[in-house]
Amino acid sequence: MARRSRGKNLADxxxxxxxxxxxxxxxLRSLKREIARREEELGxxxxxxxxxxxxxxxxxxxxxxxxxxxxxxxxxxNWKEVFRSLPARFTLKTLARHPLVGGRPKGHxxxxxxxxxxxxxxxxxxxxxxxxxxxxxxxxxxxxxxxPVPARRLAPARKPARAxxxxxxxxxxxx
Numbered sequence: 022m023a024r025r026s027r028g029k030n031l032a033d034x035x036x037x038x039x040x041x042x043x044x045x046x047x048x049l050r051s052l053k054r055e056i057a058r059r060e061e062e063l064g065x066x067x068x069x070x071x072x073x074x075x076x077x078x079x080x081x082x083x084x085x086x087x088x089x090x091x092x093x094x095x096x097x098x099n100w101k102e103v104f105r106s107l108p109a110r111f112t113l114k115t116l117a118r119h120p121l122v123g124g125r126p127k128g129h130x131x132x133x134x135x136x137x138x139x140x141x142x143x144x145x146x147x148x149x150x151x152x153x154x155x156x157x158x159x160x161x162x163x164x165x166x167x168x169p170v171p172a173r174r175l176a177p178a179r180k181p182a183r184a185x186x187x188x189x190x191x192x193x194x195x196x
Contacts, residue, residue: 095123100133104142104153112150 103121116122116130134151137143146152 098122098125104137107153109155110146110148110150110152115150 098121103116103119106121107116107119113127113130113134116134117125117127122130134143142154143151144154
């Protein structure tokens with residue numbers, strides 16, 4: 022028969038170490054809670070100190086924090102619909118006043134006009150502004166004809182005096 026060793030085995034040691042480990046973890050958790058509580062208290066004390074310091078120096082107390090409203094996102098514009106609703110000839114001002122455009126900055130409107138030109142939907146109008154590519158340009162005006170000057174204002178036209186030819190003499194006679 023084999024003899025059992027009187028020494029402690031590894032399982033016995035791990036059991037006792039596990040108990041000690043759990044006790045140490047409990048102590049560490051309680052210390053962590055205590056540190057968090059005191060840091061929170063310290064933060065409150067620092068804020069109170071800053072208020073007192075501001076009062077002593079004569080600075081105004083900040084009012085309640087203002088709630089900033091998020092900027093409203095402007096709605097999406099259907100530029101094809103805007104283009105369809107524009108007259109055959111229009112200006113940038115006309116486009117800016119369009120109800121669907123909604124007060125967009127001029128730079129944005131110039132970008133839209135540029136895109137329409139590139140797509141061949143739009144052209145510069147010789148009369149000023151823009152015209153849709155389907156619209157015919159205004160016919161150019163013919164210059165006005167000069168009004169005839171009344172005859173009475175003109176000085177009588179004088180014909181240059183013609184030099185009179187000497188009268189022909191018959192051949193046999195000489196002067």
